Amino acid sequence: MKKIIALLVALVVSAPAFAVNLKPFDGPTPPLKLQGLDGKTHDLNDDRGKVVLVQFWATYCGPCRKEMPSMNKLLKSFEGKPFDILAVDMGETKEEVQAFVNEVKPEFTILLNPEGDAIAAWNAFAVPANFLIDKTGKIRYTLFGGTDWAAPEIAQTITELINE
């Protein structure tokens, strides 16, 4: 009995700080065409053939700040493979976002949506709101809240989508 309790305790202690809870999604995928922090216009349609993580985030969001290093790791782990990350800032100014980027240093594409139209179209009324898009451009999974993007379960799901 003691061994079982010790095993349970060990399992709980070794559990990741963030729960990974990608939720299968079956619904429409709105268009996403926005200007990036780099000044270029990015269109999700141009990413057909890639698996894309679309994240809606904001500089005032604590979990967003915390998880961005793991998003950098995730992107790096799929280097050379058809995977990308588009992070849509929720309605803040370019200056606010740039200051955050200078500090936190995300290595993926940052998009701006000052008017909030994409936020409404994607029903992203919580932050961070995450969408995993398959190679055909369809939302396949969603996730609300911060997570450890370097977790093996996420890499496995992305790999499965890449291999479809």
Added chain:
Amino acid sequence: MSFHPIPLLRALLVAAGLMAGAAQAMEPITIMLNDDTEVDIRDYIAEGDEMLLGFACDQGGGSNEERTASMLAEDGIETWMPDMLSAYMLPKLPSSIKSISGDDIVKVIENAYNKTGKKVYLIAGGNAAAVALNGAAKWKEKYPQADSQGENHGLGGIIMLFPRLNAKPPEPGKPPVYIDAVGKTDVPILILEGERTPNRWGLPLLKKKLEAGGSRVMTMIIPAVRGYFYNREDSNLAEDVVTAQLAGVIKASLYTLTHYRNGVLIP
């Protein structure tokens, strides 16, 4: 020695708020909901024809709510702050708020109206906005004939600060699912939402859902503040400024709620 203007400004704002809030007395009163349940209320007494019935996120435990109520009273607006959780013997936790029944809120409104003769406006922030809205929905059930301004029975409207009215956690890609009380009242509603919160983007949808019940709904964005701004330990300068001026913001909201009809301000 270096000079830091922002900490100094923050200290001055807090000091100004403390001085302004210290002047007005509060009187504790108790009302009976039924034979077994009594509710303790902090009554910030004032003259005037309108009063606020406040349901704070933390049941008014925060000093900012007390200071704001005191400043409002000094400015002629009476405020009742009922301690509903103690009445139910529930811990003062956000999750306890869901246990407060709309029927009991109706009784508190009736008590406020009968004791003061003033038109009652509900005010609540965050999760506690659901308490106010549940009460208004039950009010409509009990007084279905009251006109949309609540002239006949005392309930005048609702002011909600950054309301959190979701029935379940949000799901990306799906529209919010609101509590049943949304769209079940026709009293006027004014929503104040922080600019720095994702919920501001859901306001058009929430407004539409609330209007379905017949309410006139107005929404205002407070620049540069987050939700729960007046209870934050990590508040920024903008949040400190708005918190220090919260009584003025609420008074202006009440004026807008009572004087704005069909797109024009009525003197």
